[in-house]
Amino acid sequence: MEERSQSQSVSDDDVTRIIIDAKEQAYRETGHEPEPELTKAVDWPITCTVGPGLEGAIACETKIGYVNGSKGWLIYRGYDVFDLCAHSSFEETSYLLLHGHLPAADELSRFRRILLHRLFIPEAQRLLLSFPVETLNPMSALRLGTNLMRQKQTYRDRDEDDDRADALATDEDSIAMETPPAGTRRPVYEFFASLFGKAAAETPTELLHSDELESCYNLIAGVNTIAATIGRARQRRLPIEPLDDLGLAGNYLYMLTGKRPTALEARIMDVCLILHADHGMNASTFAAMVVASTLSDIYLAIGAGISALSGPLHGGANVEVVKMLSEIGSPGKAASWFKSAQKEKRKIMGFGHRVYKAYDPRARVLGPLAELLSKGDPDTENTFATARALEHEVLSTLGEEKKVFPNVDFYSGIVYQSLGIPKDLYTTVFAVSRVSGWCARVIEYLENNRIFRPRALYTGTFDEQYVPISER
Numbered sequence: 001m002e003e004r005s006q007s008q009s010v011s012d013d014d015v016t017r018i019i020i021d022a023k024e025q026a027y028r029e030t031g032h033e034p035e036p037e038l039t040k041a042v043d044w045p046i047t048c049t050v051g052p053g054l055e056g057a058i059a060c061e062t063k064i065g066y067v068n069g070s071k072g073w074l075i076y077r078g079y080d081v082f083d084l085c086a087h088s089s090f091e092e093t094s095y096l097l098l099h100g101h102l103p104a105a106d107e108l109s110r111f112r113r114i115l116l117h118r119l120f121i122p123e124a125q126r127l128l129l130s131f132p133v134e135t136l137n138p139m140s141a142l143r144l145g146t147n148l149m150r151q152k153q154t155y156r157d158r159d160e161d162d163d164r165a166d167a168l169a170t171d172e173d174s175i176a177m178e179t180p181p182a183g184t185r186r187p188v189y190e191f192f193a194s195l196f197g198k199a200a201a202e203t204p205t206e207l208l209h210s211d212e213l214e215s216c217y218n219l220i221a222g223v224n225t226i227a228a229t230i231g232r233a234r235q236r237r238l239p240i241e242p243l244d245d246l247g248l249a250g251n252y253l254y255m256l257t258g259k260r261p262t263a264l265e266a267r268i269m270d271v272c273l274i275l276h277a278d279h280g281m282n283a284s285t286f287a288a289m290v291v292a293s294t295l296s297d298i299y300l301a302i303g304a305g306i307s308a309l310s311g312p313l314h315g316g317a318n319v320e321v322v323k324m325l326s327e328i329g330s331p332g333k334a335a336s337w338f339k340s341a342q343k344e345k346r347k348i349m350g351f352g353h354r355v356y357k358a359y360d361p362r363a364r365v366l367g368p369l370a371e372l373l374s375k376g377d378p379d380t381e382n383t384f385a386t387a388r389a390l391e392h393e394v395l396s397t398l399g400e401e402k403k404v405f406p407n408v409d410f411y412s413g414i415v416y417q418s419l420g421i422p423k424d425l426y427t428t429v430f431a432v433s434r435v436s437g438w439c440a441r442v443i444e445y446l447e448n449n450r451i452f453r454p455r456a457l458y459t460g461t462f463d464e465q466y467v468p469i470s471e472r
């Protein structure tokens, strides 16, 4: 990650100011819009208008989050996401989503400690290193890693009398030792909390109310480590252990790049994780809930969320945005590029949303953060200027008429690029954050579980007569 003089002169307060300004602008521009949907509990069954792809269908009640599509506001457990970005952290936001209230200081510090311990992924994960992770699609690798985590958690991958010494010896065979170690601390990743010394051996249990919550903590920390590990494997580098004085956001950057992030980089990463943590009944959340509703376990449910997130119409859109901006090339070419895209009836990546018919609040924060981070690097400055020019074209053509505005993916790629995250990992970063929302919603749904089972309208034929294959 390059050091940039501009970034160094920017403080935490500047980031907070950007977020507060974004909130004020959002409330000024759309505060007058009517409330779009029901926000009260209902008596089931209910009547609602449903479109293809379940558009408009209400499948359950939730207290976790609310996407106000006409105003362009986003709420987690009653708190505006702008306020959480300005004042909270990803750990605190994850606690809020999972437990339903903001933690007291001691609860937060215990929660942080638990997550830090679980950044040290368990021994089954060592297998990940001997698989061809570096040639797998990153999202497939992440799903694979999540499955391996499940095996450890449910003890299905080993006998009761596990012998750590044997396990480590086997591990040395499976790690590609000829790879030059790139970690700053030690050449072999040990997969247990050696950094924490004696304290690491004590598993804090105060917050572990249930097996499900324990699994959620494993997943929130583990997906982070696995995602960073995949990034390193793709660069033919060995994983490195997390640092105990960094949070999840800072540790993700550290475990990926091998370089301690600046306070500003860690803060911006933290804001990105908060912004992506939950978003209503989107496709990946729904996929995770559908799998969980069969009483399959939460690791497989989160694996389903990861699978759904990987598509270009969902979590993969930010990668497409960066490719599109590089295809456009420069701000001066945005207008002509947009005209031909319109002629070809192409969807512009990073614009439009099924729910938001206003400027996406996450893009309101990520746009200025992308601008802030891009300063001082001519390539990224050009990418950002191209994005702004394209935004101008799209808004003046489709904004008012079709309510098409930038969505979360439009600027997130530029932010990730500036943080030193390779393009092919952007969707995995989305998963590092969304795992909190997936877990919270799955746990909430399971409290009153009913297996998901919508119907399809059969429009095929009837009364066909079976013809033997030799006569067809």
Ligand SMILES: CC(C)(COP(=O)(O)OP(=O)(O)OC[C@H]1O[C@@H](n2cnc3c(N)ncnc32)[C@H](O)[C@@H]1OP(=O)(O)O)[C@@H](O)C(=O)NCCC(=O)NCCS
Binding pocket: 312, 313, 314, 317, 346, 347, 348, 349, 350, 351, 352, 353, 354, 355, 398, 402, 404, 407, 408, 409
């Ligand atoms: C997200 C998305 C799938 C939502 O699709 P949707 O709910 O079907 O969109 P809408 O029904 O609101 O679209 C309304 C109109 O705006 C147009 N529109 C929507 N998104 C558009 C885009 N990105 N570029 C150009 N036109 C777009 C639609 O074609 C439609 O036009 P029509 O009325 O002439 O048919 C769609 O906007 C899209 O494909 N965006 C690009 C991919 C992306 O950025 N995904 C990340 C989402 S967070």
